[in-house]
Amino acid sequence: MANHLSPELDRYLVAHHASRSPILREMEQWAKENDFPIFGPECGRTVATLSVAIEARRVFEMGSGVGYSTVWFAAAVGPTGEVVHTDGDAANTEAARGYLDRAGFLDRCRFLNGDALELLAQEQEPFDCILIDVNKTQYPLALRIATEKLRYGGLIFTHNAIWSGRVADTSDLEPSTVAIRQYNRDAVDHPELMTFLDPIHDGLAISLKVGEAHAAVKQL
Numbered sequence: 001m002a003n004h005l006s007p008e009l010d011r012y013l014v015a016h017h018a019s020r021s022p023i024l025r026e027m028e029q030w031a032k033e034n035d036f037p038i039f040g041p042e043c044g045r046t047v048a049t050l051s052v053a054i055e056a057r058r059v060f061e062m063g064s065g066v067g068y069s070t071v072w073f074a075a076a077v078g079p080t081g082e083v084v085h086t087d088g089d090a091a092n093t094e095a096a097r098g099y100l101d102r103a104g105f106l107d108r109c110r111f112l113n114g115d116a117l118e119l120l121a122q123e124q125e126p127f128d129c130i131l132i133d134v135n136k137t138q139y140p141l142a143l144r145i146a147t148e149k150l151r152y153g154g155l156i157f158t159h160n161a162i163w164s165g166r167v168a169d170t171s172d173l174e175p176s177t178v179a180i181r182q183y184n185r186d187a188v189d190h191p192e193l194m195t196f197l198d199p200i201h202d203g204l205a206i207s208l209k210v211g212e213a214h215a216a217v218k219q220l
Ligand SMILES: C[S@@+](CC[C@H](N)C(=O)[O-])C[C@H]1O[C@@H](n2cnc3c(N)ncnc32)[C@H](O)[C@@H]1O
Pocket: 037, 038, 039, 040, 062, 063, 064, 065, 066, 067, 068, 069, 070, 086, 087, 088, 089, 092, 114, 115, 116, 117, 133, 134, 135, 138
């Protein structure tokens, strides 16, 4: 997926980030065989590391699919944490339940069906981490809702931030590309977010919500 890298470097990074968990490997194989998009072990390792670093306990996923990303977050939040899995397709939710059960994390997951943006807007308590991986044209609106529902010091992770490199091709005006480009601009310019665009996999935008106390970092 990381087609902006040389094939050799891509293979090297993929080999070093490979999952060790049998259930994750099984899901990766299933996703490959069924051409189902997952954010892969590179993003998984990144979100899990940073979630542990900020001691995340409450995670909301916008677009969870069959639960591959959910497994990474569920491991990171620990036994007292909660990960909200959302998907518009009930078949994906059922598949995710099965995988999370077999991974031993069912009790720390909440499964919601419907539009992830609407579902997040209905949540009352703030989240430590939010994943954005829905339809790409929804990204700019998803960012606004996610920022509002995120605690200060929390992280937003957004998959497909480079969209196979198409974000940099200004002649590409396909709606998904335009929306991701808009997302990246909004996330970088947002007055409360410190954002960087990590080119791993298909790109992972990582935004830290910063308050007044860290206003100086936004001037850098
Ligand atoms: C790229 S896949 C998710 C992959 C998952 N995050 C992972 O890395 O394992 C995107 C999923 O989001 C779902 N989806 C897309 N837009 C959505 C929306 N607005 N609300 C809920 N689910 C949505 C799709 O049905 C699909 O299963």
